[in-house]
Amino acid sequence: MNTATLSPTSPKVKRRQSARIRQRTGSYLAPVQTQETHDAALYSIRTFLRSRTSYDAFPVSFRLIVLDSQLEVRKALQCLLLNGVVSAPLWNSEKSVFAGMFTVSDIIHLIQYYYHYTSSYDNAATDVETFRLESLRDIEKSLGVATPPLISEHPNSSLYDAAQRLIQTHARRLPLLDNDSETGHQVIVSVLTQYRLLKFIAINCNRDIQSLHLPLRKLGIGTYVQHDPTAGEPQLGQNPYHPIATANMNTTVFDVVHMFSERGISAVPIIDENGVVVNLYETVDVITLVRLGAYQSLDLTIAEALNQRSPDFPGVVICTASDSIGTLLQLIKKRRVHRLVVVEGEEEERKGGKKGRLLGIITLSDVLRYVIGPVNIQESAEPEEPPIGRPMTASASMPT
CATH class of the missing domain: 3.10.580.10 (CBS-domain)
Structure with missing residues (x-):
């Protein structure tokens, strides 16, 4: 180890x-x-994040893997492994909208579901071969696992607001969506993860x-x-x-x-x-x-x-x-x-x-x-947009 x-x-x-x-x-x-110098450093970091957008946290070079929600789970998992990532945004090609995230947690839920509800490992393996990403929420319902809300932010939102959004929803990643100026359709620009945000703080707020x-x-x-x-x-x-x-x-x-x-x-x-x-x-x-x-x-x-x-x-x-x-x-x-x-x-x-x-x-x-720091209560009380796909639950799709 x-x-x-x-x-x-x-x-x-x-x-x-x-x-x-x-x-x-x-x-x-x-x-x-002293507590005073500690609190002053926190205030300085939060002020800095309010002055920066999610765009600023993007690495100079990164890749974004997007999976069609109708893709089979087996192929989606192979795609993640081949690209060295553990999550990817889902895209509903029929409606041209963002449809959540495919993560390692989805595989964990699938494993538990088939272990309980199938008679053999062979049956589980066969079903997973044909199971589609768009049906993952059915697995959650069968297991009684709560489905987090479908969330996103615009890349121009402040990093402080994006961080609060992550905290409010207990999400580990936040998809950043924009709209195509010609078609008006959604565009998945990137995914802001907790790690990426904290690393951005660590790089830019060294004195604090x-x-x-x-x-x-x-x-x-x-x-x-x-x-x-x-x-x-x-x-x-x-x-x-x-x-x-x-x-x-x-x-x-x-x-x-x-x-x-x-x-x-x-x-x-x-x-x-x-x-x-x-x-x-x-x-x-x-x-x-x-x-x-x-x-x-x-x-x-x-x-x-x-x-x-x-x-x-x-x-x-x-x-x-x-x-x-x-x-x-x-x-x-x-x-x-x-x-x-x-x-x-x-x-x-x-x-x-x-x-x-x-x-x-x-x-x-x-x-x-x-x-x-404390989440804005007024913001956290706002109703979430009804989910139309799988939300996010695990780790980053962007390299460091």
Whole structure:
């Protein structure tokens, strides 16, 4: 397993199987650490985002894969894999309108649906061969999974408004739509992701980021284990890592897939008997197993599945609760990060904890929500446009 740590005080994850350990990133210590300088930096970042449009966040060169909503799921998945992306906008060619997003989450829902409602893996594989993207919402209804609203923004909208839109709708990406001046039809210009937005901040607001020095847990960024491991063992039947979903090396892949679908998450920490984080299993790992129609691979244990993981897996990024959001944003500027696993460090170890034990999870949604601040209540109360296709749920279609 590849690992990366956020600061010199962050512990390394215990190595399992063959792995390369990435170099640690340096942690910046602000000369004056006060709440006032921290708040002033946040205000400056938000002011900057109000003065920039979504167009400004576009990389110099990028590609955009758009899929017809009548395309078969098998072909759509192959297209994503061949182009090295995990999501793509859908286009309704009959109405010439944007029709949502096809993401890894859709595949997760499909897997769970066929596991429950078909008699064999062969039947599941046959059905997926002919299943069309436009019917994905039927799967959600069968599973009882909520369908997020279909959302979009104009490329000229401010980055601050676009960020608030992402927060309001709990979306991980925001399609940017314009209208053709001649036909009046919609045009999909690009997709603004949480990662792209945060990286834009990290690149352009470096001085402000250096002032964001307060600890992550003190700021309430992320989801943390509610049980205090230093207070003794939890009661019988109680999940010691609640509300975080966890698995171990003997957990089956499908059990984790069920967590993905039921809880709307995209990664589950893999822990040992002491609660020490040893790896991370993600939705994209499932795609590695099913892209060749190997649905029976869902019965593999996590340990067996990790042996089939792509060698270019970027690694698990860990941090401690005492690391700062400024250091996190500096890391986002250097490499693609979608989440961090918070583990116990030296400070918790001195209090009787165990170094490397799971403490929490921080997602890009958590970071963006904190940086942008409270959502405009009036805007969030506006009714959403009725959905006409699949909305977005997973990761970026634009390269860095």
